[in-house]
Amino acid sequence: xxxxxMKKEIQLVYVIAFSSLIxxxxxxxxxDCVDQLGNRRPDIECNRGTAGSRFIYGGSPIGGGRISGGxxxxxxxxxxxxxxxxxxxxxxxxxxxxxx
Amino acid sequence: xxxxxxxxxxxxxxxxxxWGLTYHTLGGQPYWYESAYYTLDxxxxxxIENATNExxxxxxxxxxxxxxxxxxxxxxxxxxxxxxxxxxxxxPKGHLYGRFDLAYDGESEPKxxxxxxxxxxxxxxxxxxxWQWSQDRFPGSDQFNSIWEALVARWQAxxxxxxxxxxxxxxxxxxxxxLLTVSLLRDTATSAGLRSxxxxxxxxxxxxxxxxxVDAAEAPxxxxxxxxxxxxxxxxxxGEKALLPDMRSIWIEPMWKMLLSNKALLPILWQRYPGHPxxxxxxxxxxxxxxxxxxxxxxxxxxxxxxxxxxxVTQEETPEAEMGPAGFEPRFxxxxxxxxxxxxxxxxxIGSWVVxxxxxxxxxxxxxxxITTDTSRFVPHLIQP
Numbered sequence: 170x171x172x173x174x175m176k177k178e179i180q181l182v183y184v185i186a187f188s189s190l191i192x193x194x195x196x197x198x199x200x201d202c203v204d205q206l207g208n209r210r211p212d213i214e215c216n217r218g219t220a221g222s223r224f225i226y227g228g229s230p231i232g233g234g235r236i237s238g239g240x241x242x243x244x245x246x247x248x249x250x251x252x253x254x255x256x257x258x259x260x261x262x263x264x265x266x267x268x269x
Numbered sequence: 270x271x272x273x274x275x276x277x278x279x280x281x282x283x284x285x286x287x288w289g290l291t292y293h294t295l296g297g298q299p300y301w302y303e304s305a306y307y308t309l310d311x312x313x314x315x316x317i318e319n320a321t322n323e324x325x326x327x328x329x330x331x332x333x334x335x336x337x338x339x340x341x342x343x344x345x346x347x348x349x350x351x352x353x354x355x356x357x358x359x360x361p362k363g364h365l366y367g368r369f370d371l372a373y374d375g376e377s378e379p380k381x382x383x384x385x386x387x388x389x390x391x392x393x394x395x396x397x398x399x400w401q402w403s404q405d406r407f408p409g410s411d412q413f414n415s416i417w418e419a420l421v422a423r424w425q426a427x428x429x430x431x432x433x434x435x436x437x438x439x440x441x442x443x444x445x446x447x448l449l450t451v452s453l454l455r456d457t458a459t460s461a462g463l464r465s466x467x468x469x470x471x472x473x474x475x476x477x478x479x480x481x482x483v484d485a486a487e488a489p490x491x492x493x494x495x496x497x498x499x500x501x502x503x504x505x506x507x508g509e510k511a512l513l514p515d516m517r518s519i520w521i522e523p524m525w526k527m528l529l530s531n532k533a534l535l536p537i538l539w540q541r542y543p544g545h546p547x548x549x550x551x552x553x554x555x556x557x558x559x560x561x562x563x564x565x566x567x568x569x570x571x572x573x574x575x576x577x578x579x580x581x582v583t584q585e586e587t588p589e590a591e592m593g594p595a596g597f598e599p600r601f602x603x604x605x606x607x608x609x610x611x612x613x614x615x616x617x618x619i620g621s622w623v624v625x626x627x628x629x630x631x632x633x634x635x636x637x638x639x640i641t642t643d644t645s646r647f648v649p650h651l652i653q654p
Binding site for chain 1: 473498
């Protein structure tokens, strides 16, 4: 088969949009699960509601596995359902890098 | 198969970023490596294409037999997930893509190293970026690469057989590479005339009133491509909901792909097809009569936890990554050492893509040593008859 004769008509819309956001540092808000002392913990502890753990948004890593700054308010895209909501979230995705 | 050194394009980072490859440099070292390229001749392409189609056929045949006879205990799949998979297999089996990792020394038959059948990545660089490189450096050249066209055609086929709703959700973990892989797949779906929406795996909601998964806007998810391994998914908090009769069929890839992305496949294939030219001897739990072998965890990902032993001496080993949920049985398979293509730059492994049920192209990864990991260089290729 001659592959170059297939005249690739590649139309990248989402790839270009998201790669541009990544290159400009705007792809997404940093989110870390921390304990009461600001020590980074696995996301699953926050998702499971382990005592004292909560997500902090927009923080920065500092030495010793700690996270500095940020806010406990996720801003847009709240993870918890509103009052009376019957939707729960965070039951998937506790682990990063799903590709192989 | 040959390898040539070549000066990289002076502005290569900007060139590949233009096509979306933001992760071209990892840990200060180029992951996208265009200071070299490989050439394949027609015989190489034919061997790889035939081996890929043959291996995929063997895999489908094996899955069918294993599920029909319920001989899946070796895979370490939780019982509830195994039961749901068997039930789901009775329905439509629509699957999208996969990537065989093949050992190929340029002379003998390609050998199966593993099948990334559930969550393959290195897709953007294989389907798009190496193609743009080839037309930039060698205008009019040919490449073993119809991955884009095959994906568009596959979405159209799945849509035509009625297994897809009007909109597909695409979910991924919080990683740039995964986001861009899913974005490429969304672009192929768009080219096939489908609508899509994207979200993080962690943003998938479960609505207990409607007993359905929902997106961030509370819209029900009818079909969900997930770049997230089944073996993690079924062990997470929403795992049992994914197995419910109305939910277990929404996923791409489907549940039965769990069997193919699991290293237990390797000894099982060898048991079923001993001596097959595209397979390497492989055994559960011990190396058997192998003196040169590679030990792999059942659920190894991206070269984690691999040990290479030649003539009784460990040549190389990688640590087992602390990723994914707990609860995996620590079990290993032992596979014969494969004849790789070695140069002064290291060893090359062929990532051979399957879309639907057909071979459609390759990406070549190059490691300094024996083991290909997630940081091993991606080196473009050309066909030179």
